[in-house]
Amino acid sequence: MPDRVAIVTGAARGIGAATAQRLAQDGLRVAVLDLEESAAESTADAIGGLAIGADVSDAAAVDAAVARVTKELGAPxxxxxxxxxxxxxxxxxxxxxxxxxxxxxxxxxxxxxTRAVQKHMVDAGWGRIVNLSSTSALGNRGQANYSTAKAGVQGFTKTLALELGRFGITANCVAPGFIVSDMTKATAERIGVEWDQYVRDRAAAIPVQRAGQVEDIANAVSFFVDERAGFVSGQVIYVAGGPKV
Known part of the structure; x- marks a missing residue:
């Protein structure tokens, strides 16, 4: 792969950190973005990347973060x-x-x-956008906000594929099932179930009979980012250990 620069958001820990590590192993220079720069530093230091602090819901912060990545690592x-x-x-x-x-x-x-980064992709005539959705996009009790947001991410992804494909840019979506992470631990706490029991119960309902790991998601992202995946766009892949999610 040519010398590429990647930005991974929410990359201080969990799926984001594993994805940043995998992309660095694939030969990319990686900016590790999280709400607090200090939280992103350990991940960035481990891969020789750049730690960036930014609130992704704030347009000015996003523009500043992308400008810094461009200056210090190169155009993402x-x-x-x-x-x-x-x-x-x-x-x-x-x-x-x-x-x-x-x-x-x-x-x-x-x-x-995406709005801030796509201009660099258009200029390069090449780009990879991977958005994280969830099996919760199909509906999940107690998650009306999260389920709606993740379903929206899928529609957003498909629209990006349509609009940006002619510039050599692909857009795809990875939708994790049950993954062992801080976020799912918080869910177990919310519903009052002991963590180890929660993992066993969830794994028992998964066809491959195990819980997902953050590396499972990182591997799927790596596939979509690969040069050889240039004819794959607008897709949603459920990484959930089976067809029943």
Missing amino acids: TVLVNNAGITRDNLLFKMSEVDWDAVMGVHLKGAFLM
Whole structure:
């Protein structure tokens, strides 16, 4: 692969950190973006990347972050929109603040980051956009905000593929199933189930009989970013251990 620069959002830990590490192994220079720069430093240091602090739901912060990446690493032509939060609750208990916060990070964040980076991809005549959705996009109790945001990410991805394909840019979506992460630990805490039991219960319902790991998602992202995946665009791949999600 030619010398490419990637930005991975929400990359201080979990899926984002694993993805940043995998892309660095694939030979890309990686900017590790998270809300706080200090949180991103350990991931960045481990891969020789650049730690960036930015709120992806803030347009000025996004533009400044992309400008810094361009100055310090080079023009980014790979973008992984991974940043996400959960504010789970049943519909009648869900506040507007919790709805807006989830929409702001997942949907507005993906929009702002993509808008800021696509100009570099167009100039290069090549680009890879990978957005993180979820099996929750199909509906999930207690996650009206998160499910809606993740379904929106899929529509956003397909529209990007249509608009940007003629510039040599692909846009695809990875939708994880149950992954062992801080986010799923928070879900177990919310519903009052002991973590180890929660993992066992979830794994038992998965055809491959195991919980997903962050590396499983990083590997799928790596496929979409690869030079050889240039004829794959507008797709959603469910990385969930089976067809039943």
